Amino acid sequence: MKTQITTIAAAIALAMSATALAGSDSTIDQTGDDNVNNVTQYGTQESRIYQYGDDNTATVTQDDNYRGGENYSNIEQTDDGNSAVVNQLGYKNDSGVYQTSDDNNADVYQNGNYNESWIKQSGWGDHSAKVVQEGKSNDSGIQQYGWNNSADVYQNGYDNESWVEQNNSGNNANVVQEGTENKSGIQQEGGYLFGNTANVNQDGYKNESWIEQDGSFNTDSVIQNGDYLDSTIITTGYNNTSNTYQSGMFNDSFIKTDGNFNVHSVTQSGYSHNSHISTYGNGNSNTVTQAQ
Secondary structure, eight states, X not given: OHHHHHHHHHHHHHHHOOOOOSSOEEEEEEESSSXXXXXXXXXXXXXXXXXXXXXXXXXEEEEOSSTTEEEEEEEEEOSSSOEEEEEEEEESOEXXXXXXSSSOEEEEEEEEESOEEEEEEOTTBOOEEEXXXXXXXXXXXXXXXXXXXXXXXXXXXXXXXXXXXXXXXOOEEEEEEEEESOEEEEEEOOBTTBOOEEEEEEEEXXXXXXXXXXXXXXXXEEEEEEESOEEEEEEOSBSOEEEEEEEEESOEEEEEEOXXXXXXXXXXXXXXXXXXXXXXXSSOEEEEEEEO
C-alpha cells in the first residue's frame, strides 16, 4: 500500500508543478460545442482548463486566507458531458481532474495548506468522484476505469493519504479519515455491471488500511479508532463479506479470502491484539472477538 500511495503522490507532483505568480492567472482552451466554464479567483492563484469535446462544464473557485494563496487547479476534459467542480481555499493546494470519457462527475473541495488531489476518469464513463480535504499536507488519488464507478474521500487532519483505483463496472468506495498520518488504499476490479463495495473509516493516529478485491459482489468494511492500528483485507472471488472493527492501541487484523460466499467478522477492543484469518474455500464463516 505504501508503494501505491507513493506512486500516486509522485503522479500528483508531476501533473501539477504549480508556479508562483504575482496575481491570478487563468487559461481556458476549448475545442467543441456548448462547453461552459466559470472561474473565480482571489489573490495569487492559477487555473488551467482544457476542453476537447461537447457539453462539458468546469467550475473553479480559488481563494486565499493565508500568504496570498498560490493554489493551482488543472482540469482536462477530452470527451462529452463531463462536469468538474474545484473549490480551493488556503495556501498551495493542488487539484488535477482528468476526464477522458463521457458523463463523468468530479467534485474537489480543499481547505488548508499543501493539500493535493488527483482524479482520473476513463473507460466507458459515467463515473462519480468526490474529494474533501481539510487540514495540511493531505494527499488523495482516485483513478476510475470501466463504467459507473463511484468514490468518496473525506480527509481531515495532517498527512492523511488515500488511494482508490477501480476497474470495470459498478464499484463503490468510501474513505473517511480524521487525525494524523492515516493511510488507506482500496483497489477494486469487479465484473461487468457487478461491482464491489469497500468502506474504510479511520479516526486516530497512524492508522493504516488496505483493501484489495478482484471478483464481484464483495463487501468490506473497516472501522478503526485509536493509535497504531493496521488492517488488511484481500478478497479474490465472489460474494465474500469481511468486517473489521478495531478500537484501542496496537491492534492488527489480516483477512484473506480466495473462494466464494465466505463471511468474516473481527472485533477487537483494547490494545495489543492480533487476528489472522485466511480462507481458500467456499461458504466459510469466521467470527473473532477480542476485548481487554
